[in-house]
Amino acid sequence: MSQRTGLLLATKKGVFVLEGDAERRDWKLSGPFCEAWPINHAVADPATGTIYAGGGNEWFGPAVWKSEDRGKSWSHSSEGLAYAEGKDPISAVWSLAAANGSLYAGVCPAGLFRSDDGGVTWSHISGLQDHPTRPEWQPGGAGLILHTILPHPADVKQMWIGMSAVGVFHTADGGASWEPRNSGTRNDYFPEDQRYPEFGQCVHSIAMAAGKPERLYQQNHCGMYVSENGGIEWQSIEAGLPSTFGFPSAAHPRDPDTLYLFPLNGDTVGRYAPDAKVAVWRTRNGGASWQDLRAGLPQEDAYLSVLRQAMATDAADPAGVYFGTTSGAVYASADEGENWHCIAEHLPLISSVETFTYDA
Amino acid sequence: MPNETAPPPTSPPTGSNATQVRVVLPGPLLRLFPGSERELVVSAGTVAELLDVLDARWPGMRDRLCDSRPAIRKHINIFVDGTSAELESPLPPGAEVFILTAMSGG
Secondary structure (H helix, E strand, O other): OOEEEEEEEEEOOEEEEEEEOOOOOOEEEEEEEHHHOOEEEEEEOOOOOOEEEEEEEOOOEEEEEEEOOOOOOOEEEOEOOOOOOOOOOOOEEEEEEEEOOEEEEEEEOOEEEEEOOOOOEOEEOOOOOOOOOHHHOOOEOOEOEEEEEEEOOOOOOOEEEEEEOOEEEEEOOOOOOOEEOOOOOOOOOOOHHHOOOOOOOOEEEEEEEOOEEEEEEEEEOOEEEEEOOOOOOOEEOOOOOOOOOEEEEEEOOOOOOOEEEEEOOOOOOOOOOHHHOOOEEEEOOOOOOOEEEOOOOOOOOOOOOOOOEOEEEOOOOOOOEEEEOOOOOEEEEOOOOOOOEEEEOOOOOEEEEEEEEEEO | OHHHOOOOOOOOOOOOOOEEEEEEOOHHHHOOOOOOOOEEEEEEOEHHHHHHHHHHHOOOHHHHHEEOOOEEOOOEEEEEOOEEOOOOOEOOOOOEEEEEEOOOOO
16 A cells, blocks of 8 residues: 545535545546535545535535545534524634544634534634624625634644634634734735734735744735744745735645745736736745746636635645646646646636545 | 434424424435435424424434524525415414525526
C-alpha cells in the first residue's frame, strides 16, 4: 500500500472527490455527492478519514453530511444545529474543522457549533453569540458567515475564527469567552480616522504557519497580513503583490515562512485574476517578498476568481498546491507551485478545496 | 446518523384531537431519507403534530421541513385539503396533506 493524495471540492452543486495517482499527475473524479446541495466546505478528519461536508439547501435548510467510505455513501444531520426559538434561523453551514476528537461547524448567521459524536448531534458554543459586540456585527457580501475555524494544534482550549465582516476572534477557554484580534488590520470602508477598529474588518481567510501556531497569515478584504503573536498584532505584507484584495491563503505544510496567496485585481474592478492572467503568489520569507507562479496557468482571457476556502496544500514532499475556481476548474502543482496543470474543469462554482491522504 | 434509523412499524397517534390524514411527501425529501414513503396515512391533530410523526418515523425529517423560529421553511409549502397551512393549522378528519418544495434554486 502507498499513501495517496485526495482533494475534496465543495461546490454549488454538491461535493466532488478527486483521487490522485502516486505522482499526483492523474486524478479520478467522483461526484456530485450530497444530493447536489450547495456545499460551502468539505473536510476529512485526519484521525479517522471520515469526510464531512457542510452547506445549506434552499428547501431543506442547513446540514452536515458525512461519509465514512470516501464518498461512496453519505448520511446527514442537523440535530441541535439551531439557534433558540425566535432568533434568525441558520441558513447554511460555512466551515468545518475536525480537531481533538471534536467536529466544529461555523454557520450563517455567524455562530459556532461543536459535535462530539462525529456529526450526529450538535451543541451551540454560545459564548461567541454572547459577545458584547454581537449587536454591531454586519454581514459581508456572502452574508454574516463564520467561514474559518482554526484550532490550536496543541492547546484544545485555543481557537481562532474568521467572520465576514466582523474579523478574527480568539478563545483561550474552549469557546466560553472570545476576544477580537484585529489590531493592525484595515477597513478601507470606514471613515479615514476610523480604519483600524477593534472589530468590523472583513477577514477572508487565516492560515497558520507550520510548526508555529503563534504565527498567523491573513488575507483580508483590505490587505494581506502576518501576526507573530496569535493575532494580537498584525503587520501588512501586501508590498510586492499586485493588489490588496483576494480571498484564500494556504500555508506550506512544513516551512513556516512559505505562504501561497491568490490576489485578484481589486474589490471594485471585477474581482478576477489581474489582467485576466492567472498567477499564484508565493513568499518564502514570511511575506517580505513575493514571487508570481504562472507556469501552466492560463495567461489570456481568464476572468476567474478563487474563493476564500478554495486553495490548499497537501502534506507530501515536495508540497502539492491546489486551487479551485469560480468557473469550476481545479489546478494542481506537485512541485510547490513551480508548475501547474488543470486536473478538472466544467464543475460548478467551487467554494472550497481541501486535501486528504488515503491508502491505495 | 439520524436518517439511518429504521422507521417504527406504525404511526403513533399524537395530541387529543389526532385524526387520520393522508400525507404525500415530495421526491427531493424522499431522497434524503432512504426507506421513506411517498404516501402514508398518519394520525395527527395539527401540521406540527404531523411533522412530529414524520420525525419519529424518519429522524431528522422535521428539521428539513421546519426551521427553529419555529416555522415551516420558507421554500416548503404544506397544503391541507388544498389550502396553504401553518404549523398550528388543524387537520380535519380524512384530510389530504401535500408537502411540496417551492419553486426555488439556481
